[in-house]
Amino acid sequence: MIVSEKMLKFGGNSAIRAMFEEGKRMAKEFGPENVYDFSLGNPSVEAPSKVNETIIDLVKNEDSLKLHGYMPNPGYPEVRKKVADSLNSKYNTSFSAEDIIMVVGAASGLNVVLKTILNPCDEVIVSAPYFMEYRSYVSNYDGKLISIPGLKGSFQLDLEAIEKSINKKTKAIILNSPNNPTGVIYTRESLEKLAEILRRKNAELGIDIVLVSDEPYRELSYDGYEVPFLTNIYENTIICYSFSKSLSLPGERIGYLAVSDKIADREKLLECLVVSHRILGSVNAPSLMQKVIERCIDIDITPNVEIYDANRKLLYNILIKAGFEPVYPAGAFYMWLKSPIADKDFVDLCKKYRILVVPGSSFEGEGYVRVAYCVSKEMIERSENSWFKVAEELGLKSKAE
Amino acid sequence: MIVSEKMLKFGGNSAIRAMFEEGKRMAKEFGPENVYDFSLGNPSVEAPSKVNETIIDLVKNEDSLKLHGYMPNPGYPEVRKKVADSLNSKYNTSFSAEDIIMVVGAASGLNVVLKTILNPCDEVIVSAPYFMEYRSYVSNYDGKLISIPGLKGSFQLDLEAIEKSINKKTKAIILNSPNNPTGVIYTRESLEKLAEILRRKNAELGIDIVLVSDEPYRELSYDGYEVPFLTNIYENTIICYSFSKSLSLPGERIGYLAVSDKIADREKLLECLVVSHRILGSVNAPSLMQKVIERCIDIDITPNVEIYDANRKLLYNILIKAGFEPVYPAGAFYMWLKSPIADKDFVDLCKKYRILVVPGSSFEGEGYVRVAYCVSKEMIERSENSWFKVAEELGLKSKAE
Numbered sequence: 001m002i003v004s005e006k007m008l009k010f011g012g013n014s015a016i017r018a019m020f021e022e023g024k025r026m027a028k029e030f031g032p033e034n035v036y037d038f039s040l041g042n043p044s045v046e047a048p049s050k051v052n053e054t055i056i057d058l059v060k061n062e063d064s065l066k067l068h069g070y071m072p073n074p075g076y077p078e079v080r081k082k083v084a085d086s087l088n089s090k091y092n093t094s095f096s097a098e099d100i101i102m103v104v105g106a107a108s109g110l111n112v113v114l115k116t117i118l119n120p121c122d123e124v125i126v127s128a129p130y131f132m133e134y135r136s137y138v139s140n141y142d143g144k145l146i147s148i149p150g151l152k153g154s155f156q157l158d159l160e161a162i163e164k165s166i167n168k169k170t171k172a173i174i175l176n177s178p179n180n181p182t183g184v185i186y187t188r189e190s191l192e193k194l195a196e197i198l199r200r201k202n203a204e205l206g207i208d209i210v211l212v213s214d215e216p217y218r219e220l221s222y223d224g225y226e227v228p229f230l231t232n233i234y235e236n237t238i239i240c241y242s243f244s245k246s247l248s249l250p251g252e253r254i255g256y257l258a259v260s261d262k263i264a265d266r267e268k269l270l271e272c273l274v275v276s277h278r279i280l281g282s283v284n285a286p287s288l289m290q291k292v293i294e295r296c297i298d299i300d301i302t303p304n305v306e307i308y309d310a311n312r313k314l315l316y317n318i319l320i321k322a323g324f325e326p327v328y329p330a331g332a333f334y335m336w337l338k339s340p341i342a343d344k345d346f347v348d349l350c351k352k353y354r355i356l357v358v359p360g361s362s363f364e365g366e367g368y369v370r371v372a373y374c375v376s377k378e379m380i381e382r383s384e385n386s387w388f389k390v391a392e393e394l395g396l397k398s399k400a401e
Numbered sequence: 402m403i404v405s406e407k408m409l410k411f412g413g414n415s416a417i418r419a420m421f422e423e424g425k426r427m428a429k430e431f432g433p434e435n436v437y438d439f440s441l442g443n444p445s446v447e448a449p450s451k452v453n454e455t456i457i458d459l460v461k462n463e464d465s466l467k468l469h470g471y472m473p474n475p476g477y478p479e480v481r482k483k484v485a486d487s488l489n490s491k492y493n494t495s496f497s498a499e500d501i502i503m504v505v506g507a508a509s510g511l512n513v514v515l516k517t518i519l520n521p522c523d524e525v526i527v528s529a530p531y532f533m534e535y536r537s538y539v540s541n542y543d544g545k546l547i548s549i550p551g552l553k554g555s556f557q558l559d560l561e562a563i564e565k566s567i568n569k570k571t572k573a574i575i576l577n578s579p580n581n582p583t584g585v586i587y588t589r590e591s592l593e594k595l596a597e598i599l600r601r602k603n604a605e606l607g608i609d610i611v612l613v614s615d616e617p618y619r620e621l622s623y624d625g626y627e628v629p630f631l632t633n634i635y636e637n638t639i640i641c642y643s644f645s646k647s648l649s650l651p652g653e654r655i656g657y658l659a660v661s662d663k664i665a666d667r668e669k670l671l672e673c674l675v676v677s678h679r680i681l682g683s684v685n686a687p688s689l690m691q692k693v694i695e696r697c698i699d700i701d702i703t704p705n706v707e708i709y710d711a712n713r714k715l716l717y718n719i720l721i722k723a724g725f726e727p728v729y730p731a732g733a734f735y736m737w738l739k740s741p742i743a744d745k746d747f748v749d750l751c752k753k754y755r756i757l758v759v760p761g762s763s764f765e766g767e768g769y770v771r772v773a774y775c776v777s778k779e780m781i782e783r784s785e786n787s788w789f790k791v792a793e794e795l796g797l798k799s800k801a802e
Contacts, residue, residue: 251688287652
């Protein structure tokens, strides 16, 4: 067999991606207006117009060789400086350009970080439910994923259980807040307590646990919820950021790593992160998009957030009215919906009424499904009838207006 | 230590990249016109004007959500079909869209392939000298690189030695023709003999050796040299292509994998290549650039090749006149120059006269240096005096015109 044994175990497509392909198939069969595809985190709001204006301006006026050429592996120095300056002014941090590494999206950034820090059998803690690819990313470098269920109902961090799971093999904890799939934002209080625990355990065990923060949804918070900036809370923090959601550029693969300037072994770490980036084959973040970020990083994206917020309220109200029990999300663009039956059966029942959602078990979150509301308002409205039919078939009691 | 033991061994920067940074530093100190930087394979010829025109047209006229959004992981179906059609018409192959996977440049493509096929301790053969990152790529997946020196003087494949090195653990052979760093193109005869050897060994040992062809320089051949298309010669072939050099887009990270439609375990392999691509974090090739390729793949790049060809002749003549012994390259944009002293000392001597070249030992090609002539004609002309001074200091006999 040409394929390696390890890869064979990964089997096929991801559940989310499979659903995405299924949605395309169903759209062909039933017409796109009759399929309610809530499966993928693909922004439904266009990139701010300044993004496309900037692309045109760059292509017309910049030196084409520089615009599309190699630059130092961690990115154009002026772009890295701009990212550092932007973070410093927003979050009162003290990043310099060298703490910033431009990467091919947050997923690639996470791989770069994990490749750099993980020894075989090192443990990486995540709070469940979690974005399922974390398991693959950790396995890529022979690490061991330790999944700790979030607190029941609130899905906040179970700090006690996290503390108990820490041992000499613990190398990192991956946080994702605002969270995919729950939409939960971890409170400042819980993050500060987590930092205390990590510091205590570091001292006790003579280790340096790295907090790896996966932040593609950082700006997507509603009702004024605070998303605390983690390098201000814990020194051994690496932030993996993507512009996929904030600037609606998921296909362009553009993001950055921001490495705390107080992290342990900083110099060696920065050097090795750049080496990992190169030898994993990403080499550098796409050049034109780097230059776009330089000019667009401080765009006010409030209008886009307001559109997702309106979707959030609309979908939540429909689900509540139909008799479901969704978690009201504080951020991101996912609703975490309690499944009245086994989640895979629930997904199938939804599909019967042409609603596509992802089973919670794909996130180690059995008993729930994820409903991505980064879709058009019109689609949410059109889906109402189907949600009621699903509820009816389940014998749920719909609530009066 | 936060950094893993394996990564620590990689040490710091690559020699090429270190030289690139050194060149930037020297340009600041001495003025860019007084530094002759032949270190990096960064195209000196602009992308064809149609590339930038296409970007503007796409941004102005395409649906922004689709242009910058997620698509199926292996790429937009219409882009994959266009690549397949283009190859089929040029090389008389029979690719379908599903044999093509759009990737984040050839380096990422190589990682995707090696991750998919390598079991720990599997052996991967390369012909030395070779692009030094191959060693890291193979090591990423715990494979073992087996380096076989090319034939003395010609740097063609040493088929006898390759055959002898094949055993049950042999999983792949990486070819790179036109070659970086030698500029050599492997002859059709040698490739057909190689295919015979691989087939014989496959049958004898019950294995399926994969020919992984790294082809960023495919179109850069001079004097009508043929670059044979490898899926037509050996069935278990995967081509890793990049548009970095042909369309002068190295910073944009855009390329593809073309998997022979006659490869062993084809269906499972294609599925797992896509999974590797996703879980390594590349997820998909940059979306805007995919759409650029759809429209620009068949651009006639003869004018660009002619510029490199003129550089090739100019540099070769200077070096010969000065008394050096370069290998006259058939393709790519590198000259492989015999070093009259230890190559690292030669590099230092060149640096004294502000010429930057890469030591052959960085490619497992001791006794030579690599001179990249993807630079401006003017820089080559300006460098003449320095080359003569280096030759003089080495006591070389310069040749009359």
